[in-house]
Amino acid sequence: MKAVLCKEFGLPDTLVIEDVESPKPGKGQVVISVKSCSVNFPDTLIIQGLYQFKPPFPFSPGGDVAGTIKEVGEGVKHLKPGDNVFALAGHGGFAEEVVVDAKVTFPMAPGMDYDTSAAFTMVYGTSYHALKDRAQLKEGETLLVLGAAGGVGLTAVELGKVMGAKVIAAASTQEKLDLCKEYRADEVINYTTENLKDRIKELTGGKGADVVYDPVGGDYTEAALRATAWEGRFLVIGFAAGDIPKIPLNLPLLKGCDIRGVFWGSFVARDPQANMTNIMELLQYYQSGKIKPYISKKYTLEESAQALQDIMDRKVKGKIVINP
Numbered sequence: 001m002k003a004v005l006c007k008e009f010g011l012p013d014t015l016v017i018e019d020v021e022s023p024k025p026g027k028g029q030v031v032i033s034v035k036s037c038s039v040n041f042p043d044t045l046i047i048q049g050l051y052q053f054k055p056p057f058p059f060s061p062g063g064d065v066a067g068t069i070k071e072v073g074e075g076v077k078h079l080k081p082g083d084n085v086f087a088l089a090g091h092g093g094f095a096e097e098v099v100v101d102a103k104v105t106f107p108m109a110p111g112m113d114y115d116t117s118a119a120f121t122m123v124y125g126t127s128y129h130a131l132k133d134r135a136q137l138k139e140g141e142t143l144l145v146l147g148a149a150g151g152v153g154l155t156a157v158e159l160g161k162v163m164g165a166k167v168i169a170a171a172s173t174q175e176k177l178d179l180c181k182e183y184r185a186d187e188v189i190n191y192t193t194e195n196l197k198d199r200i201k202e203l204t205g206g207k208g209a210d211v212v213y214d215p216v217g218g219d220y221t222e223a224a225l226r227a228t229a230w231e232g233r234f235l236v237i238g239f240a241a242g243d244i245p246k247i248p249l250n251l252p253l254l255k256g257c258d259i260r261g262v263f264w265g266s267f268v269a270r271d272p273q274a275n276m277t278n279i280m281e282l283l284q285y286y287q288s289g290k291i292k293p294y295i296s297k298k299y300t301l302e303e304s305a306q307a308l309q310d311i312m313d314r315k316v317k318g319k320i321v322i323n324p
Contacts, residue, residue, distance in 0.1 A: 001019070001020060001021075001022050001095060001096040001097045002017055002018070002019055002020075002095065002096050002301060002324070003017070003018060003019075003020050003060045003094065003095035003096065004016070004017055004060050004061070004062075004094035004095065004301060004304045004305075005017070005018055005020070005058040005059070005060060006046075006047045006057065006058060006059055006060070006061060007057055007058045008057065009047065009048050009049035010047065010048065011047075011048065011309075011312075012044070012047065012304075012305035012306070012308040012309045012312070013305055013309075014047075015047065015061075015304065015305050015308075017301065017302060017304075020095075022097050023097055023098065023099040024071070024099070025071055025072060025073030025076075025099055026073050026074075026099075027073050027074045027075050028073060028074070028075050028076060028101060028102050028103070029072075029073040029076070029099050029100065029101055029102060030069050030070075030071065030072050030073065030076060030079055030085075030087075030099070030100055030102050030105055031069070031070045031071040031072075031097055031098070031099050031100075032065060032067045032068065032069060032070065032085060032087060032089075032097065032098050032099075032100055032105070033067045033068050033069075033070045033096065033097055034065050034066075034067045034093060034095060034096060034097060034098055034324045035066055035067040035068065035114035035118075035323065035324070036065070036066045036067070036114040036115045036117070036118035036119075036321045036322070036323055036324075037062040037064065037065045037066075037093035037094055037118055037321060037322045037324065038062075038063075038064035038065075038093075038118040038119045038120075038122065038123075038319060038320075038321050038322075039062070039299075039304075039307045039308065039311055039316075039319075039320045039321065039322060040063065040064060040122055040123070040151060040311075041150075041151065041152075041215075041238060041240055041311055042063065042238075043061040043062060043063070043308060043311070044308050044311050044312045046061055046091060047061055047308070052263075052265070055090075055091050059091055059092065060091060060092045060093065060094045060095045060098075061091055061093070061094050061304075061308070062089065062091060062092060062093025062094040062095070062098075062322070063088060063089050063090050063091055063092075063093060063122060064086075064088065064089070064093065064118050064119070064120075064121055064122045065086065065087050065089050065093040065098055065100070065118055066084075066085065066086040066087075066108065066114040066115070066117035066118040067084075067085065067114065068081075068082060068083065068084055068085070069081050069082060069083040069085055069105075070097060072102070073102070075102075076102045078102070079102055079105060079107075083107060084107070084108040084114075084117075085105050085106060085107055085108060086105075086106055086108055086112075086117035086118060086120065086121060087100040087104055087105040087106065087121075088100070088104040088105075088121055088122070088268065090265075093322075094301065094304050094322060094324075095301075095324065096301075096324045103272060104268070104272075106121075106279065109283050109286060109287060110287070111287070112286070115295055115298065115321050115323070116292070116293055116295070118321050119293040119295055119319040119321055120282070120286070120293055121279065122264070123151045123152045123154075123155045123293070123319065124155050124159070124282045124291065124293075125264055125268070125275065125278060125279065125282070126152050126155075126237065126262065126264040127152055127155040127156040127159050127213070128155075128159055128278050128281070128282055129262065129264050129267055129275070129278060130156070130213060130235050130237060130262040130264075131143070131156065131159055131160065131163060131211070131213070131235075132163070132278065133267070133274070133278075134233070134235060134260045134261075134262050135211045135213075135233045135235055135260065136233075137160065137163050137165055137210075137211050138164075138165075138210075139163065139164030139165070140164060140165070140166070141165050141166070141210035141211060142165065142166045142167075142168065142204050142207075142208075142209045142210050142211070142229070143156070143160040143165040143166070143167050143168070143209065143210070143211045143212075143213065144168045144170065144200060144209035144211070144212045144213065144224060144227075145157050145160065145167065145168070145169050145170065145185075145213045146170050146191075146212070146213065146214045146215065146216045146220055146224060147170075147171065147214075147215045147216040147240055148169035148170055148171045148176070148177075148180045148185065148188075149169075149171045149176030149177070149179050149180055149317045149318065150215065150240065150314070150316065150317075150318075151316070151318065151319050152215050152237060152238075153169075153171075153213070153215055154179070154180070154183055154294055154317075154318050155291070155293075156213045157169050157180055157183050157184070157185050158183055158184070158290075158291045159285075159291065160213075161183075161184045161185075162285060162290050162291065165210075165211070166186050166187075167184070167185050167186050167187075168185070168186065168187045168188070168189060168200065168203055168204075168209065169181075169185035169187070169188045169189070170188070170189040170190075170191050170196065170220075170224075171188070171189075171190065171191070172190070172191065172192045172314070173190070173192070174190065175317075176317060177189075177190060179294070179317050179318070183294070187203045189203075191220055191223075195223075196220060196223040196224060196227070197223040197224070197226050197227045200224065200227035201227055204227075204229070207229050207230075208227045208228050208229035208230075208232060208255075209224070209227060209228055209229055209232060210229050210232050210233070211232060211233050211234075211235065212224045212225070212228055212232065212233070212234045212235060213235050213237060214234065214235060214236060214237055215237035215238045215239075215240055216238075216239070216240050216241050217238065217239030217240065217241045217242075217243055217244055217245055218239070218241025218242065218243045218245060219241070219243075219245075220241070221245040221247070222245060222247065222248070222251075225247065225251050225252075225257075225259075226251060228255055228257045229255070229257070230255055230256050230257070231255075231256050231257060231258075232255065232257040232258075233257065233258050233260055234252075234257060234258065234259045234260065235260055235262050236259060236260065236261045236262060237262050240314065247259065293318065293319050294317065294318030294319060295318060295319050295320065295321060296316060296317045296318045296319065296320060297310075297316070297320045298320070298321050298322075298323055299320065299321070299322045299323070300322070300323060300324075301322060301323075301324045303322070304322055307320055307322060
């Protein structure tokens with residue numbers, strides 16, 4: 001089978017495509033013939049050695065896959081060859097086949113295609129865990145989403161509306177803001193041309209945002225924190241801007257607000273039952289038409305490096321996928 005391989009840490013152009021031996025499932029595992037693999041920001045970190053875990057070389061990036069079961073390992077009862085599934089591979093998805101733990105492999109929902117399934121779990125799982133479990137977002141509260149047209153950002157906009165919040169979407173271009181409006185954002189802010197803190201205050205009548213969802217980091221974090229409401233919740237999702245901001249600790253003191261970390265991958269490992277509950281609720285939202293991934297572009301396996309570079313350059317709206 002063909003696979004995109006990372007043989008040493010580096011940028012996307014250091015990846016290679018090679019023929020490798022097909023994987024075999026161990027106990028409690030399945031082998032999936034990959035039809036679609038989502039591209040996520042952590043994929044750009046894992047190939048550079050900047051992510052929380054480092055797989056042994058050589059490895060393939062790609063943690064969000066959809067396809068058909070090729071083979072099941074010992075002890076797997078709820079899945080069989082030929083089943084259409086989506087799964088949390090962790091890594092290995094930029095390939096024609098991948099081996100995955102059966103506990104994080106789920107039957108595809110009726111009416112879901114491979115691309116939608118691959119683009120679903122990580123981004124919606126992250127945002128739902130953030131808004132439901134970490135922020136306890138309440139109906140009528142104001143949610144500010146930074147990087148709102150990106151992979152996780154757009155799902156936060158969607159889920160914020162489903163959960164009854166007023167959603168302010170902040171992004172870097174008018175084209176991205178137009179997409180956020182299509183996904184029902186109540187207000188938008190272009191933080192490259194507008195003062196982020198002042199506009200948040202203006203749009204909230206001086207109160208500030210009850211919940212801030214920040215997957216961007218960099219210079220925007222402090223401005224958004226300064227515009228967080230009394231007893232607000234500031235969610236640290238990631239650092240797509242590249243810089244990890246240093247926060248003046250007098251700000252949460254003065255505002256009585258919380259800074260809450262969101263590490264969905266660790267949540268999945270530590271509390272798989274709670275994650276399963278969240279995934280089932282998200283699938284119900286999908287089947288009722290309340291949420292739907294926005295897939296802006298599809299790439300071939302040979303175009304994997306370009307897909308990763310587009311993510312790094314912040315050119316992507318919504319989700320992109322690779323079709324092996």
